[in-house]
Amino acid sequence: MFDRGVDYPTAVASYDDEGVDAAIDWCCEHMEDGDTLTVWTSLKSNLRNCSQLEQLVNRHSNVKHVIGRGGGSVRGKGPVLMAWADMDDIGKLVRYGGHKIRALCVITWNEDAIRPWVSAARPTVLGDGSAWEDLTPELDPVVVEAMKSLTRTVNHNNTISGGFEKDVVVSTLLALHDAGIRMDGEAMQGWALVNGWSGKNPKHLAKYVEDINAGKRPRCNHVLRADYIDNLRRRAAKGE
Incomplete structure (x- = not known):
């Protein structure tokens, strides 16, 4: 039986104030009692690039920051907010923590780097969605x-x-x-x-x-x- 598909909701957010705020709200809406919200960035220093995400991590005990360069595994069950990830990053995250992901939102930095994933996943679009008006052609x-x-x-x-x-x-x-x-x-x-x-x-x-x-x-x-x-x-x- 063909049943390996992703069974959690997905979203993609633009990298602007509206998109980041919407991404945080979307992840919070998908949290359940006892959940941890995981914020992923490639490098530890990347978190300083976005004040909303930095404040989210520093002010809440149930929000954990993981680093892709250091493994980036999900520490607890709950939604994951990936900031500036590409398709390779998504693959690595799912490999080592897919069973813990309750929902996944990706904040863009280069739309073309995740366009094929967006075309296949058809995630909820948060913030400025103009980048997704043209998607990858469907596979044969x-x-x-x-x-x-x-x-x-x-x-x-x-x-x-x-x-x-x-x-x-x-x-x-x-x-x-x-x-x-x-x-x-x-x-x-x-x-x-x-x-x-x-x-x-x-x-x-x-x-x-x-x-x-x-x-x-x-x-x-x-x-x-x-x-x-x-x-x-x-x-x-x-x-x-």
Whole structure:
């Protein structure tokens, strides 16, 4: 059964006073008794860049600041407010604390750095939403079916940079490419983050796609059935 998708609410906020205030309010609304609100930044010093977040951390005992550079794991169950994160940061956070996340809000710094995630997650938009008027084009339905199959097959506790997981992922991507089916690495990375992939695996996935689209053929030892792509197309057609 395909059930690895994110099961908590998500939001994206603009980096201005309105957006940051709305992000804090949104996270507080998703807190329950005994929860901890986790504020994530890449570096400890980043917190000084935003007075609202600095005051939030310093004035409340149930608000904890975690540093992405130092691991950035969620310390207690509750909502997470990620300030100026990119898709790789989201993947790492989910890898080491996904089961504790009750809700996730990301404050932007570079909209393009998380546009594929926003396109896939369709989060609540807080503050200035003009950056999200143009989203990443939807994935080819056949690619989506392939990604669902990989999500069921891959052991997500392992890296897809080697071993069985690499063989399965690379053979699937090569089959899609050889069949002339368009793949967008960043869009697939965003989809993977929303559907249970974590750590560096979404990033590895995007890199494999980039390499294959550039004409490279990463080595793999897995052989797919001759009718694999046809089966994907049939499943995609049924989904439509």
